Amino acid sequence: MSTPTPSTNPLLRAWYDKETRSIIVQIIAAALILSFFAYIINNAVVNLAAIGKDISFNFLWQNASYDINQHLIEYSSTSNHFTAMIVGLINTLLVAAAGIVLATMLGFMLGVMRLSNNWLTQKIAYVYIEYVRNVPVLLHILLLHGLIINALPRPKGSYNFGDTFFLNNRGFQMPSPEFQSLFWIVGAFVVAGIAFAWWFSRHAQKVQDETGKAYPVAMINIAAIVLLPFAVYFVLGSPIEWDVPALKGFNFKGGIVVRPEFIALWLALSFYTAAFIGEIVRAGIVAINHGQTEAAQALGISNSRTLKLVVIPQALRVIIPPLTSQYLNLAKNSSLALAIGYMDIVATIGGISLNQTGREMECMLIVMAIYLAISLLISTVMNWYNNRIQLVER
Amino acid sequence: MKLINKVLTGVALTAMTATAAQASTLEDVRAADELKCIVTTGLAGFAAPDANGRWEGFDADFCRAVAAAVLGDGDKVQFVPTTGKTRFTMLNSGEGDILFRNTTETLSRDADLKLSFLPVNFYDGQGFMVPASLGVSSATELDGASVCIQTGTTTELNLADYFRTNGISYEPVPIETNEEGFTNYVAGRCDVYTTDASGLASTRAKFDDPTQHVVLPEIISKEPLGGAVRHGDDEWFDIGKWVVNALINAEEMGVTQANAMNLAANVGNNPSINRLVGSEGNMGEMLGLDAKWAARAIAQGGNYGEIYERNVGPNTPLQIERGLNALWNKGGVLYAAPIR
Numbered sequence: 001m002s003t004p005t006p007s008t009n010p011l012l013r014a015w016y017d018k019e020t021r022s023i024i025v026q027i028i029a030a031a032l033i034l035s036f037f038a039y040i041i042n043n044a045v046v047n048l049a050a051i052g053k054d055i056s057f058n059f060l061w062q063n064a065s066y067d068i069n070q071h072l073i074e075y076s077s078t079s080n081h082f083t084a085m086i087v088g089l090i091n092t093l094l095v096a097a098a099g100i101v102l103a104t105m106l107g108f109m110l111g112v113m114r115l116s117n118n119w120l121t122q123k124i125a126y127v128y129i130e131y132v133r134n135v136p137v138l139l140h141i142l143l144l145h146g147l148i149i150n151a152l153p154r155p156k157g158s159y160n161f162g163d164t165f166f167l168n169n170r171g172f173q174m175p176s177p178e179f180q181s182l183f184w185i186v187g188a189f190v191v192a193g194i195a196f197a198w199w200f201s202r203h204a205q206k207v208q209d210e211t212g213k214a215y216p217v218a219m220i221n222i223a224a225i226v227l228l229p230f231a232v233y234f235v236l237g238s239p240i241e242w243d244v245p246a247l248k249g250f251n252f253k254g255g256i257v258v259r260p261e262f263i264a265l266w267l268a269l270s271f272y273t274a275a276f277i278g279e280i281v282r283a284g285i286v287a288i289n290h291g292q293t294e295a296a297q298a299l300g301i302s303n304s305r306t307l308k309l310v311v312i313p314q315a316l317r318v319i320i321p322p323l324t325s326q327y328l329n330l331a332k333n334s335s336l337a338l339a340i341g342y343m344d345i346v347a348t349i350g351g352i353s354l355n356q357t358g359r360e361m362e363c364m365l366i367v368m369a370i371y372l373a374i375s376l377l378i379s380t381v382m383n384w385y386n387n388r389i390q391l392v393e394r
Numbered sequence: 395m396k397l398i399n400k401v402l403t404g405v406a407l408t409a410m411t412a413t414a415a416q417a418s419t420l421e422d423v424r425a426a427d428e429l430k431c432i433v434t435t436g437l438a439g440f441a442a443p444d445a446n447g448r449w450e451g452f453d454a455d456f457c458r459a460v461a462a463a464v465l466g467d468g469d470k471v472q473f474v475p476t477t478g479k480t481r482f483t484m485l486n487s488g489e490g491d492i493l494f495r496n497t498t499e500t501l502s503r504d505a506d507l508k509l510s511f512l513p514v515n516f517y518d519g520q521g522f523m524v525p526a527s528l529g530v531s532s533a534t535e536l537d538g539a540s541v542c543i544q545t546g547t548t549t550e551l552n553l554a555d556y557f558r559t560n561g562i563s564y565e566p567v568p569i570e571t572n573e574e575g576f577t578n579y580v581a582g583r584c585d586v587y588t589t590d591a592s593g594l595a596s597t598r599a600k601f602d603d604p605t606q607h608v609v610l611p612e613i614i615s616k617e618p619l620g621g622a623v624r625h626g627d628d629e630w631f632d633i634g635k636w637v638v639n640a641l642i643n644a645e646e647m648g649v650t651q652a653n654a655m656n657l658a659a660n661v662g663n664n665p666s667i668n669r670l671v672g673s674e675g676n677m678g679e680m681l682g683l684d685a686k687w688a689a690r691a692i693a694q695g696g697n698y699g700e701i702y703e704r705n706v707g708p709n710t711p712l713q714i715e716r717g718l719n720a721l722w723n724k725g726g727v728l729y730a731a732p733i734r
């Protein structure tokens with residue numbers, strides 16, 4: 001065998017050099033990818049031009065002309081498409097955020113139940129997880145929505161909770177607060193309470209570190225944030241007026257209504273994602289060596305403190321990364337809202353506005369950009385949290 | 395390098411064909427030997443698959459008439475079901491060659507969505523349906539009601555306008571398809587269902603006891619329904635337009651499903667009929683078709699009147715009187731341009 005003689009051709013020599021070759025390959029790959037996108041975009045533009053369409057976002061400032069049932073900001077059919085988009089975005093964020101909170105709570109509960117020594121508890125969690133995560137989330141959504149609109153009574157026969165809360169197949173009606181002028185004082189007390197709690201937690205920690213004396217931190221903080229403002233609220237003569245819903249004609253008037261579409265989507269997304277989170281939490285806890293629990297117990301640390309101080313902080317490091325992708329899934333699955341008519345970002349700008357203006361390209365680009373932004377936001381927050389809880393080596 | 399060359403040529407070629415595909419819908423349809431016709435997801439009487447999966451209805455018959463004229467066989471239709479929201483994107487992206495889907499002709503759909511509307515084949519208007527048990531007798535009594543409304547339609551915009559001008563409030567319950575609207579209405583998620591009066595008739599016919607549901611007297615809009623094609627292909631537009639005109643003229647002249655082919659085989663003594671059925675003149679050629687285009691379209695599902703009576707007329711479950719949709723000389727407004 002003879003060693004390959006270095007070629008005299010500089011091009012060939014460059015090719016045989018590992019680093020240069022990798023650069024060449026990367027340039028070619030990048031060029032191919034870019035030309036692929038250039039082709040797609042060009043193709044779209046050419047074909048749009050063939051039927052006389054251009055790409056323009058001016059339609060955003062025209063009247064939307066359609067109504068949206070759930071809008072958390074001022075909106076009517078005379079608002080423009082941009083406002084309709086914001087309304088849809090808020091609805092998406094609302095259901096995603098509410099879903100993430102509920103899914104996390106349920107998921108942690110399921111994960112702990114799965115590890116329970118109680119046979120029944122453990123099996124319930126097991127059956128729940130296996131059933132829920134093996135049925136497509138769309139079916140959960142449709143099923144829940146169907147149940148709500150069919151099984152719950154119509155407005156006239158609403159379930160009445162003390163003439164204040166009502167449940168029927170138009171949703172859950174509850175009173176809405178109307179803040180009177182003096183209410184700001186209560187608000188100020190809440191803010192002050194939070195500030196105090198923040199300072200007090202650190203102070204208590206310091207005292208404990210130095211003297212070993214432990215204050216009942218949680219109790220005192222709750223008193224500062226909740227009880228004191230409540231007392232102030234009553235001293236000021238309850239400066240909130242409640243707008244209580246009342247049946248007028250076809251529907252309830254006044255108050256706030258949580259619509260069946262929101263409830264169905266929120267619960268379905270939460271129940272579904274919780275099953276996955278449950279498994280992640282279980283895996284996270286199992287990953288912590290049991291010897292550590294035993295060691296803590298040997299030191300006489302109580303069970304709940306062992307969980308809080310030894311197991312959970314370490315389990316979280318295992319749990320957070322896969323949890324992040326569950327949050328991302330939940331946020332993106334919220335677009336299934338379309339199936340039951342929850343007016344999210346896809347239903348508003350990506351649906352009705354798209355159809356009424358014929359701006360398919362523009363609307364889809366907007367929707368994609370928004371989902372990308374939401375996903376990046378979730379990832380960033382979770383990565384920040386993940387870094388925070390990482391083991392600090394001393 | 396060879397590979398890259400191949401890829402690039404491939405890309406260039408597809409780019410060219412993709413652009414060329416816009417050139418002639420007629421050629422595309424002939425090459426595929428099939429007409430892709432955009433219809434509803436299912437609205438009995440207009441377009442809905444029957445028990446054997448065969449699409450039936452007023453709109454479906456217009457699809458078949460066009461296929462018969464262009465391809466010589468009314469069964470060479472691929473039905474493309476769409477919701478109110480997807481129909482125009484499907485048409486403009488080439489997923490369909492022609493659209494017959496309870497579609498209202500409006501300025502913005504023409505100019506902004508870039509559709510070209512064929513002659514109106516059904517004059518309609520938007521109405522409201524409520525359960526009789528509610529005891530409502532006029533749309534003005536609907537303050538605060540929940541209203542099921544199909545998204546991506548003209549009816550959704552009319553609804554917003556109507557309640558706004560009358561200063562009354564409502565809760566829109568957005569739905570995608572007529573089926574979904576029906577389910578929500580039956581479950582009582584909404585008190586009212588609103589859509590084209592023809593759609594209400596079709597939906598009402600689905601109830602075991604239709605008399606328990608009333609259509610309110612108010613008709614709040616004009617909904618001239620017609621077929622449509624993409625902007626930019628005038629020859630194809632002309633074909634669609636004249637098939638519709640031919641079916642309406644056929645009713646006026648007494649050319650029917652039964653006699654169309656016979657009339658086409660012999661030169662009769664009525665030149666208008668001769669031109670329509672192609673025993674005289676070269677009308678078909680002018681359209682890029684053959685002489686018997688209209689005769690086949692009529693023989694496929696009958697003239698306008700026959701299509702109407704069979705699918706939506708007084709003797710069908712929909713029970714819609716001819717009304718505005720009668721010929722101009724019979725008290726209606728159907729007045730098709732002459733074939734000459």
Ligand SMILES: N[C@@H](CCC(=O)N[C@@H](CS)C(=O)NCC(=O)O)C(=O)O
Binds near residue numbers: 434589590
């Ligand atoms: N004519 C209106 C409304 C058309 C429409 O969507 N009608 C409904 C009810 S009549 C329909 O055809 N639904 C059939 C389906 O759900 O696919 C328009 O063009 O926007």
